Amino acid sequence: GESVGLHLPTLSVQEGDNSIINCAYSNSASDYFIWYKQESGKGPQFIIDIRSNMDKRQGQRVTVLLNKTVKHLSLQIAATQPGDSAVYFCAENQGGKLIFGQGTELSVKP
Amino acid sequence: KAGVTQTPRYLIKTRGQQVTLSCSPISGHRSVSWYQQTPGQGLQFLFEYFSETQRNKGNFPGRFSGRQFSNSRSEMNVSTLELGDSALYLCASSFPLHPERTGELFFGEGSRLTVL
Numbered sequence: 001g002e003s004v005g006l007h008l009p010t011l012s013v014q015e016g017d018n019s020i021i022n023c024a025y026s027n028s029a030s031d032y033f034i035w036y037k038q039e040s041g042k043g044p045q046f047i048i049d050i051r052s053n054m055d056k057r058q059g060q061r062v063t064v065l066l067n068k069t070v071k072h073l074s075l076q077i078a079a080t081q082p083g084d085s086a087v088y089f090c091a092e093n094q095g096g097k098l099i100f101g102q103g104t105e106l107s108v109k110p
Numbered sequence: 111k112a113g114v115t116q117t118p119r120y121l122i123k124t125r126g127q128q129v130t131l132s133c134s135p136i137s138g139h140r141s142v143s144w145y146q147q148t149p150g151q152g153l154q155f156l157f158e159y160f161s162e163t164q165r166n167k168g169n170f171p172g173r174f175s176g177r178q179f180s181n182s183r184s185e186m187n188v189s190t191l192e193l194g195d196s197a198l199y200l201c202a203s204s205f206p207l208h209p210e211r212t213g214e215l216f217f218g219e220g221s222r223l224t225v226l
Contacts, residue, residue, distance in 0.1 A: 043114070043202070043217030043218050043219050043220055044153070044215075046215065046216070049214065089153065091213075096158065096165065096166045097158070097168060098143075098213075098215065099155065100145075100152060100153035100154075101152075102152050103152060103153075
């Protein structure tokens, strides 16, 4: 029969705008969180990570925010570019295993 | 520095057959993890090897197995293939000595398996 795939949340932004991608994690005991970017036909690529003793961490054009109270992560991308178009995954380290979220597809309109 | 290399990139098998996938990690990386990616289930952890020992295992049946060699290269094997095993199998390498510090994984481009 026909397989049903995950319906990925999608986010469409205009080039130059800021993007915010959200993620809810499952395990309140997780203390290490990571964001990955996956372009079509490629493996996931590490973007940025954050440990639970931090609320915010900044990288080049990216910022990750962690709200442990509601078990929520967000990835902010400043001045979004066409090359940012990809699927973005959050992941949490559970005892050495990375548990990935379902992903969000970011589409950047020129 | 060369990235993670996976072979073969594409393969087609029939139900009941077995398959072996290969992964060469980045030089110096001692940890190799395997993930299955499907449209229905997303990215799911299969297992992790460190210094030739399986250090972590996901919730997959025993048909899925792996091993790591002394040069850190890894293979995974799926026996008695089922239609649902059709997926992109991703290998990732990293250096960390402690699993709790596993975060920055370097992924290969994957081996796309189709089971007919």
